Amino acid sequence: MSRDDSRVKGETMTETFKDLQLRPELLEALQEINFVKPTPVQAKLIPVILGGRSVVGQSQTGSGKTHAFLLPIFDQLKVDVDEVQAIIATPSRELASQIYEDAKQLAGHFKDQIRIANYVGGTDRSRQERQLDKHQPQVVIGTPGRLRDFMEEHELDLHTAHQFVIDEADMTLDMGFLKDVDKIAGALPKDLQMMVFSATIPQKLQPFLKKYLTNPVVEEIPVTSIISPTIDNWLISTKGKQKDELIYELLTMGEPYLVLVFCNTKQRTAELTAYLKGRGLKVAMISGDVQARERKRVMKQVQNLDYQYVVATDLAARGIDIKGVSHVINDDIPHDLDFFIHRVGRTGRNGMPGIAITLYKPGEENEIAEIEKLGVKFAPKDVRHGEVVDSYDRNRRFQRTATHEKLDPTLVGMVKKKKKKIKPGYKHQIKTAIKRKAQADKRIEMRESARSQRRQNRRQGESQRSNRSH
Structure with missing residues (x-):
């Protein structure tokens, strides 16, 4: 042929x-x-x-x-x-x-x-x-x-x-x-x-x-054929942590070759860049607010390894190919989950190893689950004493065998609402609500018993009057 x-x-x-x-x-x-x-x-x-x-x-x-x-x-x-x-x-x-x-x-x-x-x-x-x-x-x-x-x-x-x-x-x-x-x-x-x-x-x-x-x-x-198997996807909860400080820790531990930090908005990009510069890091910023000529100059400096850290919007994920990226950090979960693939795809290229770190807030489990449907397998991690360590699976509570008595149906909505809000003390509030519900049920039971007793007394009185009349 x-x-x-x-x-x-x-x-x-x-x-x-x-x-x-x-x-x-x-x-x-x-x-x-x-x-x-x-x-x-x-x-x-x-x-x-x-x-x-x-x-x-x-x-x-x-x-x-x-x-x-x-x-x-x-x-x-x-x-x-x-x-x-x-x-x-x-x-x-x-x-x-x-x-x-x-x-x-x-x-x-x-x-x-x-x-x-x-x-x-x-x-x-x-x-x-x-x-x-x-x-x-x-x-x-x-x-x-x-x-x-x-x-x-x-x-x-x-x-x-x-x-x-x-x-x-x-x-x-x-x-x-x-x-x-x-x-x-x-x-x-x-x-x-x-x-x-x-x-x-x-x-x-x-x-x-x-x-x-x-x-x-x-x-x-x-x-599944696009997410490189050489990329490790780490998932870190920001619960109880200052996100800026957490990102600073992640950037300064170990010896990352080149780190891209992605933010959802231009405002957040500017805020995080200012914070990291205030902590003494030399950081490049790439966003729509940076003039095209300045962006081009900054990109050349990044390619020349003048910067070790780059904070960017998704503009960089779709339009810039920075070689040698060892780490990607998602400051937040992108609103359009397609962008997650674009972000992570900045590292682990040409068979090289890479680490993609995604930060998430309590209450964003659904978004994480959607990303997992794209073929991403997360390894739960935490930052303790200046080190990244293995953490627990965020779904562990759903995997336990239920040992508690089933909640009253009228409380199910309240429990779901409180869990969705994830506010401090919600467990105590639910326990208090259960106690109040039990007390209310007791009062209703006592009132019904009293009413029943009064009805019985009336019937007995009527019967006695009827007997006397005869």
Whole structure:
């Protein structure tokens, strides 16, 4: 069977990248970064993309999706054709920059120069316009808004492209960029090969997919294949502890190589960063409140290991690839549990060990249970005397054999309500309520007995009067 025939059939019996029959230049580039065996998403989709089919890959961060589309793009690139051949749209500047760096690494092994451009907001637009006047890039990477602007101003000739990648499609939808992507896709040739990658496929994304993708190959990579087995997931309760102090202890014990601390909000990110700096730690902060140029500068410093600790919002989880992360700490459980996978996926990459620590408050057991449904197995831990030690299973109370007398049904709601609130002294309040209920039942019983006695006395009195009258 010829190379092209095997691609059309989409064979996926791949043990190594050599089995994919890629260009020698690409195999050299992969060897340089120590990529030997394709990840599941790469093994399944690269042959299909090489065969010319459009694809929808539902895959999480850390699954290797970037190279799943970059490798076939570069393998099929016509290096002697001076026009735009492939477009990669991504919702964040940071992710665009990361894809740009990965693309440059692949291009660096080709003898001929491959022109790659990265068009995002916050960069020197006039300089980019001057470069476009000279020549068009062959591979275009960028955020949807900037790509659409260049296209509509007739500076960027996107209409020649035959491959269009939409990375992080769900995030593109959430951030309101789908109209820009729609506009770009509408200007591309009818024989367009589209590659859509997304952690989830929301219902609102379906009309767009139906509009541009005809009979695509859809692959969903299970979550269980994405959470690296080299990651230890620790679960620590914050009950009775100051969270800021707890995080400081976790950061300063042992010798972590690089720690990412994720917060749910920009405000919390700023507060925690200020606290840790006040305790003498050199901390980098990455959030939406930090200007793009400053974020880029900070990221370079992090890559150069100028910082050992980084506090970030989920912007970093979806858009930044920081190599060498040894620990991830979840300051809080993310509101969107998909982000948990993205956060944890920052460590334990390429077979390296990693530790992901999740802090949770009493009353968040349901959220933890939902995360466990994603395939995460937590090891309960606690911090004592400056060390992380094994703790008890949070579900131990449900595993005990009941030895107490069953509660009165009227108290069940009260017990559940008190447990849900988890306020100090709730056990005492429940005991007091049980005692009061017993006293009330006794009073009711005494009143009923008295009423019964009075009725009996009345009947006896009536009977005696009746006998006297006769």
